Amino acid sequence: MAKKIKIAFSLTFPLVALMISTLFCEEIIFKTKVNEDTVESVFFKESEEIAKITTDIEGNIIQKTGKIPDG
Numbered sequence: 001m002a003k004k005i006k007i008a009f010s011l012t013f014p015l016v017a018l019m020i021s022t023l024f025c026e027e028i029i030f031k032t033k034v035n036e037d038t039v040e041s042v043f044f045k046e047s048e049e050i051a052k053i054t055t056d057i058e059g060n061i062i063q064k065t066g067k068i069p070d071g
Contacts, residue, residue: 026069043068 028050030043039059043051043066051066 028069038062045069 026045028043028045030041032039032041037057039055039057041053041055042049043053049066051068052064053061053068054063055061
């Protein structure tokens, strides 16, 4: 009996976690372009650009626009 409960839990828990994360989390996609002396990362939410960060090769922020959700 305990083995059946353990197997059911191990199969059910990831599905429930996936459903909860889909309901409460936003999918953020980013594209990075590496130039000769800068790196530009553009962040999208539902195909809409929401933020852009430009850094030098060492990672120092040169320019930042928009707000990137934390999480």
